């Protein structure tokens with residue numbers, strides 16, 4: 001295995017190889033299933049016992065993300081390493097990178113881990129975001145940020161936010177103290193509320209040789225801060241779609257990314273775009289590709305991180321993906337009986353409120 005690993009650093013990691021994935025959620029599960037179809041087996045590294053990914057993988061390391069000994073053993077057993085979860089500590093990523101190819105690399109992870117670095121990264125590329133100001137020194141810097149950005153605005157923690165968690169809306173400057181306390185006095189960023197007409201996202205794959213393949217932009221609807229549906233084709237102008245792809249392309253290039261990059265965007269009334277955030281991995285808004293594209297996002301992810309030829313990302317049918325959140329998963333008998341609907345469940349036992357339990361792809 002060590003020999004294979006060494007060769008892997010020099011060339012593609014093909015059928016018979018082993019892909020290491022940090023993170024054990026549904027994105028890891030669907031990546032492992034796609035890898036299996038290509039004859040590539042996965043080794044999951046996760047602190048969660050019997051999570052969605054572990055259930056479909058014979059090789060699992062159950063350990064904390066900062067357990068360097070466990071990370072060393074994990075690295076020794078795989079040919080290439082990737083992530084389905086970007087919030088891995090810097091020291092762990094550096095440790096792994098000394099042992100095996102790590103794709104994407106630290107720059108993409110670091111930038112996606114921190115909303116301030118992320119917004120600066122896009123702005124430095126000349127790509128617009130919502131107006132924003134850092135709030136890193138407590139209530140005083142929040143007051144300065146409110147003076148600069150105005151209200152309404154959204155205060156977001158710089159790190160570890162997802163599904164609308166770690167965010168508070170400020171309707172007036174008087175809401176500042178409560179908002180700051182609600183986020184638990186953590187470093188944050190204040191963003192002006194964007195009057196978007198729609199939200200879209202675009203997912204690009206980039207291979208080690210710099211080749212790219214982009215999925216078409218998706219129209220996204222959120223409910224209570226959580227993605228509810230993603231639909232294609234998105235009702236946007238051709239120029240808007242071209243601009244979205246160009247943003248993803250330049251970000252992937254600037255990050256020297258190998259793998260997938262998902263970029264969430266706000267569409268304004270004039271068709272122009274603002275970047276909201278990015279994720280250097282498969283993304284919930286790309287689940288429609290599983291039943292509508294020649295190569296879906298999970299297979300494309302495996303191909304990219306393994307240095308295999310990228311697949312054809314083009315779409316062969318219109319599709320709507322609907323997330324099954326919490327108790328919505330109990331509709332599975334009905335969904336299973338719906339002609340054309342393709343049900344994907346993540347194997348989570350408990351359907352807690354706000355928890356992503358599965359999704360269904362429905363041709364439209």
Ligand SMILES: Nc1ncnc2c1ncn2[C@@H]1O[C@H](COP(=O)(O)OP(=O)(O)O)[C@@H](O)[C@H]1O
Nearest residue numbers: 130161162163164165191192193194222225277
């Ligand atoms: N500046 C903003 N203006 C308007 N709506 C926003 C803004 N920021 C976030 N939202 C809304 O909240 C959702 C979740 O915010 P986002 O920053 O993407 O966080 P998360 O990491 O939870 O996905 C967005 O998809 C959008 O609907």
Ligand SMILES: [Mg+2]
Nearest residue numbers: 163264276277
């Ligand atoms: Mg988001």
